[in-house]
Amino acid sequence: MTAVELIQLVSQVVWVALGVITVVRAIRQPSRANVDIALFFAGLAFVTVEGRIAAAIELPAAPLLTFLVRVIVVALPYLLIRLAHDFGSVALPVRRAAEILLAASVVAMAVFPDLPAQLTLSIVAYFVVFSLYAAVSFIRLASRSHGVTRRRMHAVAWGSYLLGIAILIAGVAIFAPALGDLTRAVTQILALASSLSYAVGFVPPTGLRRYWQLPEIRDLARRVSELPRLPTTEAIVRELEKDAGRALGAGAAIGIWDESTGALRFASPLDGLPNEIQPSAFPSWRSFTEQRPLHIADAAAALPERAEGYRRSNIRSLLVAPITAGERRLGVLVAYAPSEPIFAEDDIDLAVLLAQQAAVILESRDLIDEAAGVRAEAEAARLKEDFVSAAAHDLKTPLTTIVAQAQLLELRAQRAGRTDELPGLGRLLRETERLARLVDELLDASRLERGAFPLHPEPGDLATIARSVLTRERAGSERVELESDGAVPGLYDPERIAQLIDNLVENALKYSPDGTSVRIRVWRADGSARLAVTDQGIGIPREDLPHVFDRFRRASNVDARRFAGIGLGLYICRGIVEQHGGRIWAESVPGRGTTFHLALPSESAG
Incomplete structure (x- = not known):
């Protein structure tokens, strides 16, 4: 086997493999782009297999089969134009011209089985011109793209250039038979290079896509510690959008969850689409609420009522992934492309990875803001x-x-x-x-x-201290009752404990109506000195109970115009109790009254 034959064999194997792969993918995902790619490579695979079989059996091909092979070859430039339109946009006159010239070529081949040289040259010219036009279209698309998409479009453009040149050289060989061996070798080399370029562009292996995406992913990982320190969250979001877009080879937008409005807010709104999304059928809202990634091949078809907005923003395909840190939902990452084949099947995994990175960065920013606060x-x-x-x-x-x-x-x-x-x-x-x-x-x-609260504990009796508080003159003192089971000895600061009881009694009298009683009970239980002050006043709402001992805190049902105070009494009471190694708590039923309990260590006075 000569070197030229080896190159030809490798090229043919690549074409057949691409034909099988693309047909299987078109069956699994029958989108227009996948079908066009499958038609292109299946046609080349058919021509390749037919040629190998014909060479092996050494029999003249049937006229109908020969005609079919010619039609498939002539249709390749038209299929390239369709693919260029699938990935980007080709002007309608160009597409119509390709269709007309394809039809004319088929008619010419049907009428003239043995094509005259002039017709052959015309068909070759049609093939070369539209192949090169497709290549230029892919180059233009690459210039407007970035990341993986740019590399893919460059590869497809090179494949189209090489295929067009290969056909041109094959056409030259018809008019220069003496150069047959040279043109055949060059044609096979160009065909092999073209097949590999198309493979890289149209059906890039997952490993190659990941290799292309690796620099952007590494760059984002490197900046995880830098991005949270940008001046504003909006600046962070814009940088994350750029990084995600470069990694996926598409546009990207991030919606941040705004709890105050119950909406996803996008810092970079797209023309024709809202910058704030509330409960709706939008893919971004579905992904956020369902907490799962979505791949929408045709956004306009998935959400017809917003089809005009998607068309105005030149959006056809979407990848959406929720941005979540633990149980905390932060937002969504939306990657968008003007055509469905921009995203590969496994790009959704990359979108999830990028969303997770975004979650880490946004959560870090929140922690930095919280620490600063x-x-x-x-x-x-x-x-x-x-x-x-x-x-x-x-x-x-x-x-x-x-x-x-x-x-x-x-x-x-x-x-x-x-x-x-x-x-x-x-x-x-x-x-x-x-x-x-x-x-x-x-x-x-x-x-x-x-932490400089003075305390001077000494042996004493809690009941005696409580009794001394009752002897003080105050409005409503006749309503206060003391119940004691006897002496409750311990180590107390008598002045501070008296201040504590006085505060509790003052509160009970202030917040309870005239004619009702305020009861003080002192006893021992479970080795602790216990005291409780009970009133029949306005009570404390349940949601306020955990906070009544906070500084400058008053219950939500307190009318400040009717009940004077600044919310420090109970805070000081808690401080006195805790300084004694005890605890204080409240039980209350709004409208029926409140009981403040305290438990102090009870020690022998001796």
């Missing part, structure tokens, strides 16, 4: 603490002076018998004392926040 909140809290502490300290001295002066004025009025002044002086004294207590609360809250 925490730092900002911590700084704001520190500044607020400094301000509150400074303001409280600055208010403490003048308030002490005002309280002392008010007490002195009240005492003088009593001694002088100026009874008409006593109500006003009493109100002044009460409000000043209330303001002084608020300042004390601010100072205590500031100390708790800084």
Whole structure:
């Protein structure tokens, strides 16, 4: 076997293999592009097999079979034009011209079985011109594409160039028989190169596609640590769209889930399509809600009501993959192409991989933003603490002076018998004392926040401390009842525990109507000192119970105009209890009342 024969054999094997592969794919996925690719390669495979069989049996071919082979060969440029239109767009006049010239060539071959030289030359010219036109079309498509698609279109363009040149040289051989051996060798080499180029372009192996995509995937992986630090999330999304588009050889858009509006918001909206997608039949919404990737071969057919928008945006095929981090849904990645064959069957796996990378990057950005927010909140809290502490300290001295002066004025009025002044002086004294207590609360809250809350525990009796609180004069004190099973010894800071009980009693009186009782119960249980304060007041909504001990927090059913306070009392109560190594909690039924429980370590006084 000569070198030329070996090249011819390899070329023929490639054509037949491509014919089988493309026909099987067209049967499995009968789209227009797959059918056109199958017709092109099946025709070449048929011509190849027929030639090998005819050479093997050394019998003259039947006229009808010869005519059929010629028709298939002449139809190849027309099929290339169809393929160029499948992948991109070929002007209608060009397509019609190809059809007319194909029909004319078939008629000429039917009328003249032995074609005159002029007709042969005309058919060769038709073949070469339209093959080269298809090649130019694929080159133009490659220039508008990127990534895998650009490489595929370049390969198809080279295949068309080489096939056209091979036919041209074969035509020259008809008029220059002396160059037969040379033209035959060159033609076979060009045919082999053309077959390999077409294979790479039309049916690229998965390994080759992944090799082409590898640089873009590596680049995205390398930038995983860089992209989250871009100035805005929108800038990150735009970079992710570029990277995904390069990897898939198509356009790409990312929709971010906006929980406030319940919609997917696209930073790069396409002409004719909404930039915000809410519950609908859009593939992006389906992929997001169903949490599965989708491959839509014909978007206009899948969503007829949006067909005009897809056509205006030059979108035919879609790959959609959800962007999800754990259980958190972040958005969707949408890759779009002007033609269905741009995406291979396994590109959906790559789209899923790119969506996962996008999820990592977007989640990292959220964590960075959250960390920055925490730092900002911590700084704001520190500044607020400094301000509150400074303001409280600055208010403490003048308030002490005002309280002392008010007490002195009240005492003088009593001694002088100026009874008409006593109500006003009493109100002044009460409000000043209330303001002084608020300042004390601010100072205590500031100390708790800084971890500098003073505590001086000593042996004592919880029941005795509770009883001392009841002796204090206050409005509604007659409504307070104490129930005790006897002494409850332990190590307590009597001043702070009294402050704790006083706060709970004040709250109970404030939030319960006149005529109802407030009950304090002190007892021992399970080795702990227990105390409970129960009222019959407005209660606390269930959703507020976990937060009632937070700083500056008041229940949602509290009318601030009716019930004065700044939401620090219970926060300080929790701090006092925790400083004693205990715990405090609340039970409540809105409209029926609340019980505050506390449990403290109970130790022997000795």
